[in-house]
Amino acid sequence: MNFKKQFLDGLLTKNPVLVQMLGMCSALAISTSLFNGLGMGIAVTVITICSNVLISALRKVIPSQVRIAAYITIIAGFVTIIDLLLKAYIPALSESLGVFIPLIVVNCIVLGRAEGFASKHGVLASAVDGLCQGIGYTAALVLICVIRELLGSGTFGGGLLNGGEGIRILPEGIPAMMVVMPVGGFLVMGLVLAASQWFTRRMDKQNKKKEAGK
Amino acid sequence: MQVFSIIIAALLSENYVLVKFLGICPFLGVSKRINAALGMGFAVTFVMTLASLMCWCVYQLLILLNLAYMQTVAFILVIASIVQLVEMFLRKKVPGLYNALGVYLPLITTNCAVLAVVLVNAQKNYSLLLSLINGCASGLGFLLAIVLFASLREQVDRADTPDCFKGAPISLVAAGLLAMAFMGFSGMRF
Numbered sequence A: 001m002n003f004k005k006q007f008l009d010g011l012l013t014k015n016p017v018l019v020q021m022l023g024m025c026s027a028l029a030i031s032t033s034l035f036n037g038l039g040m041g042i043a044v045t046v047i048t049i050c051s052n053v054l055i056s057a058l059r060k061v062i063p064s065q066v067r068i069a070a071y072i073t074i075i076a077g078f079v080t081i082i083d084l085l086l087k088a089y090i091p092a093l094s095e096s097l098g099v100f101i102p103l104i105v106v107n108c109i110v111l112g113r114a115e116g117f118a119s120k121h122g123v124l125a126s127a128v129d130g131l132c133q134g135i136g137y138t139a140a141l142v143l144i145c146v147i148r149e150l151l152g153s154g155t156f157g158g159g160l161l162n163g164g165e166g167i168r169i170l171p172e173g174i175p176a177m178m179v180v181m182p183v184g185g186f187l188v189m190g191l192v193l194a195a196s197q198w199f200t201r202r203m204d205k206q207n208k209k210k211e212a213g214k
Numbered sequence B: 001m002q003v004f005s006i007i008i009a010a011l012l013s014e015n016y017v018l019v020k021f022l023g024i025c026p027f028l029g030v031s032k033r034i035n036a037a038l039g040m041g042f043a044v045t046f047v048m049t050l051a052s053l054m055c056w057c058v059y060q061l062l063i064l065l066n067l068a069y070m071q072t073v074a075f076i077l078v079i080a081s082i083v084q085l086v087e088m089f090l091r092k093k094v095p096g097l098y099n100a101l102g103v104y105l106p107l108i109t110t111n112c113a114v115l116a117v118v119l120v121n122a123q124k125n126y127s128l129l130l131s132l133i134n135g136c137a138s139g140l141g142f143l144l145a146i147v148l149f150a151s152l153r154e155q156v157d158r159a160d161t162p163d164c165f166k167g168a169p170i171s172l173v174a175a176g177l178l179a180m181a182f183m184g185f186s187g188m189r190f
Helices: A003-013 A024-029 A034-057 A064-089 A091-100 A102-106 A108-118 A123-152 A182-213 B002-013 B024-029 B034-064 B068-093 B095-101 B104-110 B112-123 B128-158 B168-183
Strands: none
Touching (some): A034 A108, A064 B068, A091 B112, A108 A123, B024 B168, B034 B112, B068 B104, B068 B112, B104 B112, B112 B128
């Protein structure tokens, strides 16, 4: 197993949000402050690792006809655990993410990794895969959160730094409320995707040039 | 009066796709052609209504047994089995509709809008009638959004867009503009 490649795949070349376009609902809906983004990212990462490990351990026991139902039940179990833990220990996060915590059950990233990776690989490799994909998801989420928060409320690290207020970067009056609303979510996501397409195309071209030069 | 405000909220001012960001995956995935979008919209409406009914019963049972914290697990299993049953029923009895919906039926299980509707029903403690109305109206809201978006996309595809915007990015920008139009409904309350 090539762990370095797995990590790069999760973070850049096969980033779940920016390249595979999975888990878009949560990525768009809760990406309004750094606190939300980090919290959601870590929750999804933990759930992906746990469900990947369990599914990989049970991959020879689960009959293939009912595997999707079995996967969903396993994932739902872990999501419920995380949901209850967050409610008990970090109620502020649980409140601000609201219905999107239970909705991790149907987040395509978790099910996608279960079906696409954990059902075919060993326990350790699946755990690493869950971690890498989770980090990729968190990174994309944090990127979008930072952009939306900066343009929408003019702050950085809202909910986390400076007693929950965030550090003000743009003065009042400049930021457009619209960016933290659904409209801004779609627009910012569109622009970030365009940037990432532009970036990957340029990388491809450079790689081709290098190969041609050889 | 509550009935009316639930319907307006689910259809327009709190539209599941464009205002609450739920069900984005099928919204982006199955909106290249209007016909496919119509099929998906109707299938989702049907499953949402049925799921609201079934999950309401299951939720009452869970409350009775003092197991309300298991709602997420219970609801997703109910939705998955409803989708499976609907698929089997349609294949036997209404093959025409089954062929038209095709691959979209199994996809509905992972449509987060369906799970969200039943979770909201449980959270707000709606009665059976209100749950049904909320489920049906939310489904119709999804139908409205996906059909509008599909017709937009058919036009956008013909336009000459910059290279890096081709495909998903320009669709998201179009969705953003559609969401802006729906923002206009946000003040509507009864």
